[in-house]
Amino acid sequence: MKSLADLAALRAKCQAEIAAREKGKTLVIIGMGTCGIAAGAREVQKALEEELAAHNVDNVIIKQTGCIGMCEQEVLVDIARFGEARVTYGKVKPEHVKALVEEHIINGRVVPELVVGRFPDANQDKGFGDVPKYSDIEFCKKQQHLVLEHCGVIDPDSLEEYVALGGYEGLAKALTAMKPEEVIDQVKKSGLRGRGGGGFPTGMKWQFCRNSVADQKYVICNADEGDPGAFMDRSVMEGDPHRMVEGMAIGGYAMGATEGYIYARAEYPLAIKRLRAAIAAAEQAGFLGENIFGSGFNFHLQVKEGAGAFVCGEETALMQSIEGKRGMPRPRPPFPAVSGLWGKPSNINNVETFANVAMIIVKGADWYAGMGTEGSKGTKVFALTGKIKHTGLAEVEMGTTIREIIFEVGGGIANDKKFKAVQIGGPSGGCLPESMLDLPVDYDSLIKAGAMMGSGGLVVMDETTCMVDVARFFLTFTQSESCGKCTPCREGTKRMLEILNRIIDGKGREGDIELLEDLAGVIKDTALCGLGQTAPNPVLATLRYFRDEYEAHIKEHRCPAGACSALTKFVISDRCKGCGLCKRNCPVQAISGEPGKQHMIDTTKCIKCGACMANCPFKAIDRE
């Protein structure tokens, strides 16, 4: 790959080859992200192949794609007959395959009970007018897919498809038409801020690293997406890995670094596999390696697998881990831009940050800065999970309100329960109540409200979630992930956790709330790294908005949400008809009773899982 003309020729070739291969064929595209596979995508593919063979249909190409973000609809299957609309089917099971083949693939008729939507294309509306366009579906209306533009659309293992859609144009433009300073200038002007949580301006970070003089510099991608409840980085890596490769290579050129590392969690085996494949393909095609686009710029990229330590998401710890050591943070300065990996100047950005870079170079900083709020530009991908109707990924313009994300994109609360709180920003963030829902999402307003953008996990909670328990959940997590290097984090989080545990066990004492606040302040002020400094946030935020729940646990030994098991028990009332369903569904055989007579729960055996309550047709089981 030696020039822009080479790229243009390659793109034309890719487009022509794809068109020739798919001419006259029906495309069947199956969502093969981790979620899709977990929901049974492989079984669906097998059933499809068998069904097609049984009907002697041979003009079908089965392809894979990444995650389009509609997790609750998995398994997703797209069908596009030649020259007709690409229609997406959701919640597909092997038993549905017969209808999809006989109706849609063979006869061109939509199967209405499974349909989700269709890709908008004016030329292909014919006969599909009843199928809603993606842009008209509730889940998609408010969304703007930039980072996710290819996820769920292209085959992540195909460099050809990425290039055919304009891939590597950003790298080509940067290397052949721009000086490194101009690239940094564009990134600065775009207003892009770090998507990993802190929100530091990316262009400034790149400038610091560029200014450092050294014989070797490193570009590192933090793909150690450790925040429980966040999975947008996994989706980008699984669904559009070349976007990462391109963004990092542009970064390397801008900063004068020739080596790059992607540090990915080992819990994401599929993402690692696809990244490695993308790197190999990019090397083969000349987008990585020596003298890229004839510019004299060399760039080599490799994936490093993590080994299970949340603290390695902290940049100094991450670099220790790449060096093969215990992943413990160290004080800054010196900042990585001055002395990072192996003592050399290094720059670390998160997956989503790098995924934004190429389009900023292609479309320009002004275009990018035209989206979002004054202090936060572009879009942000959120992971919608918890007690929400439509779980999945939502990419919205910065400044969209949390209410719009939860109630419009996410469809509101599942099972008609009442909204209670949304946890935003993972273990470093906080819970926001109903009264804060009209807050626009941007870095600064979230910090002001006592939460933070974090990596963008939005975990929605309803009235049955106990906020003290949520605070304990996060503190249990940060406490066990504390590396132990500094005392405030190692000891402080442990003491806070002990207090929360006794409150939840109904043994809370007068003064415990004040003690928690006191400890939290000290830890925030004195811990060494971001993990410790933000660990008290979930406790502080729940205390700020849900103090009455703490007080109910301590003073009345009562859990208002009915969630804390030490303060509740399950009992079978006289409404019991003795049907035995509870007994059969109890995983620990804690229920006894004869058919037709009232059953009983042995509280010494009961694990309070609630399976009996969920299965009782007479609502005879109470939680007290």
Add this chain to the structure above:
Amino acid sequence: MAKVTGAVDKIDYAELDAILAKYAGKQGVLIPVMQDVQNLYNYLPKAALEYVSEKLGIPLAEIYGVVTFYSLFHLNPRGKYISRCCQGTACHVRGGASILNALEAQLGIKPGETTMDGRFTLETVACLGACGLAPVMQIDEDTHGRMTPEKVAKVLAEYN
């Protein structure tokens, strides 16, 4: 490669040499080497660590420090199947604790332990990133979504 279960009494040093050769001349190789060794034995046998220590010139104490720091490394033999229960936020608010309780009750072990018959090791994991299908558990590489306490026994029965 057939999966090793239980303790390893004999180390094939040629296999370890093959792993070390892959990383010869590279920087920061300890963690990837340990990952490969664990893939081979399903845990990290002491004799293998001693051999790697000698070959890489890294003190055994330092290797011990590294492998005990990271949750994915194991110094004790593990079961034939590794059952991981997700403890992520999304799973937690959707009843992840009840899945772990049911797993503990079914298997009769606590996280970190292996069943007497060597069939299952129970572990917890911070987040599998399949939050849309919460609550989630994993057996080896298979992720099982939309779990309920009642489904636990059914899923376990698929693995013999």
